[in-house]
Amino acid sequence: MASLWQRIASPLQRWPILRRLALQLVVAGTVLVGCGVVYWWIEPHTPTLSDGLWLAFVTASTLGYGDLIPSTHASRMFSVFVVLLGFGVLSFVTAAIAATFVESQERRMEREILHDLHRQVKALHTELESLREEMRRR
Template identity: 55%
Template sequence: MTRSRRARIHLIRRGLLYSLGLCLLILLIGGIGFWWLEPGIHTLQDGLWLAFTTAATVGYGDLVPRTSVGRAFSVLVVLLGLAVLSLVTASLAALFVEQEVEQEERQIERELMRELHALRRQVSALQDRLDRAHGANPPPQEPQ
């Protein structure tokens, strides 16, 4: 694996970790926000659940924001959640695509190396033929 490929995979993995970390941070802030803003959310666990279902746009309906401030906050959680979850999905997809592209590149490299070896054998055979032909009739030497 070349250095640039390793660097690309490292960046993709690091991007995935960053986006997962950002996702967890948004969910944590969302959970704390719902727990603090909504009178019907009594535990942090319920706030985190509401933040997750809101950010993922699942909305099971078991917990919902009731106040206007909670609903406005849920809009923010939805927008941030969609953006960050899209980043996580894109990072995962890029990781899988990079691995597939790497396999294709290795296959192309092997084929090119086979063709290069075949060309070297052909050039060597042609050189041998030229050497034999000139051995019978040496080329005239240029005067110096």
């Protein structure tokens, strides 16, 4: 029986787009955790790490629920950085997902083109053989 890592790694090896998407999701998660740790460190209204992580997620995604808000000048300036970083990271992840769909459509079109090309080559081969047979009879 294949291990869990082998089941996860197999599709990632076959499709480079999925490998990039997985890498970008890991980077996005790492960035959010790092920002959460910084919020926990500089913001007095985030007494727990989970509060810092929540504030980082809400700020990076620009949801802004209002349950936790930056109260110091340092955390407000950091929030600007987190919003810009969130836009960048989420844009990369969205682009990777879109590229996955585009790649699958391109592969489908390539398969159709190759199938049509093989059919035409086979027809040409059959026609060439019939012409050769006709030439032999003469």
